[in-house]
Amino acid sequence: MPQIIAITNQKGGVGKTTTAVNLATALAAIEKRVLVIDLDPQGNATTGFGIDKEEGQKNIYHVLIQQASLEEATVKTIVPNLHIVTANMDLSGADIELMERHNREHILKERLNDQPLPYDYIFIDCPPGIGFLTLNALTAANQYLIPVQCEFYALEGLSHLMRLIKRVKNKLNPTLDLNGVILTMYDKRNSLSDLVTEDVKQFFGDKVYQTLIPRNVRISEAPSHGKPVMLYDHRSAGSEAYAHLAGEMLQHEPQT
Amino acid sequence: MPQIIAITNQKGGVGKTTTAVNLATALAAIEKRVLVIDLDPQGNATTGFGIDKEEGQKNIYHVLIQQASLEEATVKTIVPNLHIVTANMDLSGADIELMERHNREHILKERLNDQPLPYDYIFIDCPPGIGFLTLNALTAANQYLIPVQCEFYALEGLSHLMRLIKRVKNKLNPTLDLNGVILTMYDKRNSLSDLVTEDVKQFFGDKVYQTLIPRNVRISEAPSHGKPVMLYDHRSAGSEAYAHLAGEMLQHEPQT
Ligand SMILES: Nc1ncnc2c1ncn2[C@@H]1O[C@H](COP(=O)(O)OP(=O)(O)OP(=O)(O)O)[C@@H](O)[C@H]1O
C-alpha cells in the first residue's frame, strides 16, 4: 500500500508544486517508486518535469470524469522511477461538470482504488484555495504535507487550514494523518524567517521537518528548463535541501 | 462613477494582496477616496490593514448573501480616505450557498449598483484560482489589474488568465478593460527577473506599468505590524515603488 500524500496549503505561492516536484525526484533518486498527480489546472508540476500539457495526452481530468483509468493517464518523466499524471486547464471544468455526482469528494479516491498502485509514494500537488480538487486530494490521501513559506501571511493561514483538515477528518477521511510541515523559502537575512519558524514549531512541535528549504535562485530557475532542481543543478543548496528532506522523510516512514 | 479595478491572477502568491493594500494606500495618500473589497476567504487584505477578521462586523460574505448592504459592511482603516469591506473564512461558503442563484456571477455587481459609491477607486482583491469569487469580481469591475511575479511559473500562467478574461468579456462583462500589468518581486540579482520582464512586455506592450516593484523585505514585514508599507516604513524602496505606481496610474486615468 503506497503512502498517498496530499501536498496542500490554501495560501498561494508557498512552494507546494516546488516541493511536489523536487521531493518526488529526491525519493526517486534513492530507488523509491514515485507517482506525482498534478491536481492543479495551472499544470505547474507538469511543466516542472518539462512535459507539454497540451499534447493531447490523457490527464487527471480524464481520470476524474472516467474517460481514462489512472494507468492510461500515467506517463514516465525524465526522472527514472518517477511517473506523473499530468494536468491542464481542462481540469478547471471538473468542479462544475461533476457537481451533481453523489459523493463527489470521493471521486479521486475511487479512481485510485480501481487498480493496483505499484508505487512507494504518491504525491498529489494541490491547487491554492479550498475547493473541490483539494477536497478530493484530502479524501484520497492517507497523509498530508504542508509547505509553509517563511512569510507572515502564510503563517496566518495555518489556523484556517487546520480547521478545514478537521472537517475533512470528521466527514470525509477519518484516517487522514499529518505527515509533516516543511518550511520553505527560508532566508537567514530576513528576521521574518525566524519568527515564522518559531511560531510553526510551537504550533506543530516535532511534526516540523528539521530540513529548512532555503530561498535559492536555482530552485526558481529549474522549471524554465523543464527539470527538477536536482537535474538542473545538483550541487545547489536547493537540490541538497530536498535530498536531505527525502532522507528525513524516510526516517519517519511508518514500519509496514 | 468610480474606477472599479479587480486585482487578479490565478497563480498564487504573486502579490495581489500586497498590491491591493499598498497601491490603495498610496492613492489615498494623495487625496483619492479609495475602497478596498477583500474578496479572499484568507482575509489577507483585512489583516494587512490591522483589522481583526473575527470581530463580528458585517463583511463581504454578508453583502453577497444579502444580509448587509455594502455601506453597512464598510469600515474605516488606519489610512485616511481609505475604507475596506473585510473578509474571513465564512466567505469560502458563499460558492456553495449561492449555487442555485440565477446569474450567480452578477451578485457582487448588483450589490455595488444598489447604492451610490462615494469613491474614486474601488480595488477588489481576488483569491488565487478561477472560481466563483473571481468571476464575481471580474463581472463587477470595469477594469482589471494583473500583478505578475518575476518568476517562471507566474509567466506560464498568463495565457490561461487571458483565455479566462476573454470568456468573461464574451459572456459576463463586455466592458471589462485591462488597466495594466504590474511586475512584482523584481530582483535585479536574479536573471529570471529580466527574462520575465521582457516576455511580459512583449505580451502586453505599453499596458505594462513602467514601475517595477522590487523584492523588498519591508513589504513582507509590514503585514505582521498590521500596516501598509507606506505607514510601516515610508522611506523603504517598497513604499516608494508603490507611491510611484500610484502616480503612474493617475497619468493613465481616463479623462472623465
Ligand atoms: N526555495 C525556493 N527558493 C526560491 N524560489 C522558490 C522556492 N520555492 C519555490 N520558489 C518559487 O516561488 C514560486 C512559488 O512556488 P510554487 O509555485 O511552488 O508555489 P505553490 O504553492 O505551488 O503556488 P500555487 O499556490 O500557485 O500552486 C515559484 O515561482 C517557485 O519557483
Ligand SMILES: Nc1ncnc2c1ncn2[C@@H]1O[C@H](COP(=O)(O)OP(=O)(O)OP(=O)(O)O)[C@@H](O)[C@H]1O
Ligand atoms: N515586493 C515584495 N517584496 C517582498 N515580499 C513581497 C513582495 N510582494 C509580496 N511579498 C510577499 O510575498 C507573499 C505573497 O504575496 P501576496 O500574499 O500579496 O500574494 P497574493 O497573490 O495575494 O497571494 P494569494 O494568491 O495567496 O492571494 C506575501 O508573504 C507578501 O508579503
Ligand SMILES: [Mg+2]
Ligand atoms: Mg502550485
Ligand SMILES: [Mg+2]
Ligand atoms: Mg492574496
